[in-house]
Every structure is written in structure tokens, then in C-alpha cells.
Amino acid sequence: MGFLTGKRALITGLASNRSIAWGIAGAMKREGAELALTYQNEKLKPRVEQFATELGATVALGCDVADDDQIEQLATDLSTRWDGLDILVHSIAYAPREELDGLYLDAVTRDGFAIAHEISSYSFAALAREFRGMMQDGNGAMLTLTYIGSLRSMPGYNVMGPAKASLEANVRYLAQSVGSQGIRVNGISAGPIRTLAASGIRGFKKMMTFYEHTAPLGRGVTIEEVGNAAAFLCSDLASGITGEILYVDAGFQSVGISPYFANQD
Numbered sequence: 622m623g624f625l626t627g628k629r630a631l632i633t634g635l636a637s638n639r640s641i642a643w644g645i646a647g648a649m650k651r652e653g654a655e656l657a658l659t660y661q662n663e664k665l666k667p668r669v670e671q672f673a674t675e676l677g678a679t680v681a682l683g684c685d686v687a688d689d690d691q692i693e694q695l696a697t698d699l700s701t702r703w704d705g706l707d708i709l710v711h712s713i714a715y716a717p718r719e720e721l722d723g724l725y726l727d728a729v730t731r732d733g734f735a736i737a738h739e740i741s742s743y744s745f746a747a748l749a750r751e752f753r754g755m756m757q758d759g760n761g762a763m764l765t766l767t768y769i770g771s772l773r774s775m776p777g778y779n780v781m782g783p784a785k786a787s788l789e790a791n792v793r794y795l796a797q798s799v800g801s802q803g804i805r806v807n808g809i810s811a812g813p814i815r816t817l818a819a820s821g822i823r824g825f826k827k828m829m830t831f832y833e834h835t836a837p838l839g840r841g842v843t844i845e846e847v848g849n850a851a852a853f854l855c856s857d858l859a860s861g862i863t864g865e866i867l868y869v870d871a872g873f874q875s876v877g878i879s880p881y882f883a884n885q886d
């Protein structure tokens with residue numbers, strides 16, 4: 622019996638079988654959770670419905686998190702199918718592509734800054750507000766995905782850095798807001814993984830090489846590894862953990878200078 626048996630999980634941000642949300646869905650399914658998936662728009666609908674079939678997911682529902690009405694509708698639709706929710710996974714980020722090119726100060730605009738923060742950070746609070754009412758049994762868990770670009774500047778990550786910093790603060794404030802209901806809120810800071818979202822970052826391949834030379838494990842991480850950590854954090858095994866950002870990054874964040882670079886003459 623898996624450690625998520627009997628849990629019902631709503632997973633957002635599934636765009637392809639390379640998405641981190643796919644790794645999370647797979648791990649949660651394996652551990653016994655019943656799944657519901659969301660798709661952002663009609664274009665993604667057939668693909669996500671196919672994923673739902675493969676995962677034996679109960680439902681696939683539409684929701685563009687830029688639209689409050691759609692978030693509300695999602696909660697209404699889900700509540701007609703399930704009488705409660707245990708796990709909410711927010712695996713969504715977006716910034717206009719032009720914002721992710723060149724130096725931050727040359728690229729950042731008022732609109733781009735607002736959009737990146739709205740979709741990548743605020744939407745977590747918007748979903749949390751809508752779904753906390755369905756998490757009534759005192760063991761709910763909410764999870765989001767972040768990146769170390771929140772703490773350190775990274776080439777081309779630009780406005781997503783401040784947006785992820787905001788998201789991580791969101792985790793702490795949400796944890797405080799819903800802690801009295803027994804709901805836990807955490808984030809996973811994942812190492813870079815080649816997904817659709819990552820393809821917007823120029824120089825991603827070269828950065829991966831640097832990453833592999835720096836991380837103690839000498840490699841990147843997989844969506845399956847992120848999925849396993851997500852399943853744990855959203856399970857009762859993690860009942861004492863909230864307001865936390867857990868690094869699943871092959872140890873990259875722990876390094877100052879790796880021996881690889883010191884050994885170069």
C-alpha cells in the first residue's frame with residue numbers, strides 16, 4: 622500500500638510528459654493517490670485528457686490561472702466530483718519570452734514584471750484561497766515549484782528571479798494563513814530540467830554543463846526525483862513540515878566553489 626493511499630490530489634501545470642507535474646503525478650499515482658489534472662487552454666486539453674487516461678486520473682479540468690472566474694469554476698467543478706481535497710500542486714510559471722533575453726535591466730518592463738508575478742506567484746495564493754475550503758480533514762498539503770534564481774542571479778532568468786522570490790515568500794505567508802486548519806504549504810526548489818518552460822531560457826545547455834561540474838552529485842535531477850520528493854512532502858510522512866523550501870537539486874545550492882574549478886590550471 623502506497624503512502625498516499627486514500628488521498629486526492631489536484632495537479633496543475635501538466636503541459637507535456639517532460640513537465641515536472643508529470644513526474645509528480647506519476648509518483649503520487651504510484652503511492653496510491655487519486656488524481657485530478659488541469660489544462661491551461663483548449664489547445665492543451667486533448668493532451669492532458671490523454672495523460673489523465675494514462676494515469677487513471679478521475680478528471681481533467683480547464684483552468685487558466687490568469688482568470689479568477691476560471692479558478693472559481695475549477696473549484697466548483699471539482700467539488701461536484703470530490704467531496705474533499707488532500708493535495709494541491711501548483712506547478713505553473715510564465716513570463717513573456719522577451720523578458721528572458723539579455724540582462725535583467727535591459728529586458729524588464731512594467732507589464733512583463735506584473736505578468737510574471739501574477740502567473741508565477743499570485744496564482745498560488747489564488748488557488749490556495751479557493752481550495753482551502755475543500756481541505757477539511759486537517760491533513761491538507763499544498764505544494765509549489767521554485768528555482769534558486771529566486772536567491773541568486775542567473776543568466777536569462779531575469780524577471781522570473783523576483784517572481785520566484787515572491788513565490789517563496791508566498792509559501793511562508795500561506796503556511797501561516799492555513800496552518801490553524803492543519804494545512805501545510807511547502808515549495809520544492811528543483812534543479813534545472815529540460816522542460817517546455819526551460820526551453821525559454823537562452824544558454825540552458827551551457828548552464829547545465831556548469832551545473833553538472835558544480836553539484837556534488839555531478840549531474841542534474843529528473844522529474845521522477847522531484848516527483849518523489851513532492852509525494853513525500855504532500856504525505857502524512859511530512860506532517861511536521863510547513864513553510865519550507867526543499868532543494869531537490871543534486872546539492873547545487875550547498876556549493877561555494879566546486880573542486881572541479883579549483884583543479885583547473
Ligand code: 0WD
Nearest residue numbers: 636640641661685686713714766767768813814816817818
Ligand atoms: O528547470 C526547470 N524546468 C525548473 C522548473 C526548475 C525549477 C523550477 N521549475 C518550476 C517552473 O518555474 C514552474 O513553476 O517548475 C514549474 C513547472 O515547470 P516545468 O515543468 O519546467 O514547465 P512546463 O512543462 O512548461 O509546465 C509549466 C506550465 C505551462 O506550460 P507552458 O510551457 O505551456 O507555458 O505551466 C502552465 C502551462 O501548462 N501555465 C499555466 N497554467 C494555467 N494558467 C499558465 C496559466 N496562465 N501559464 C503557464
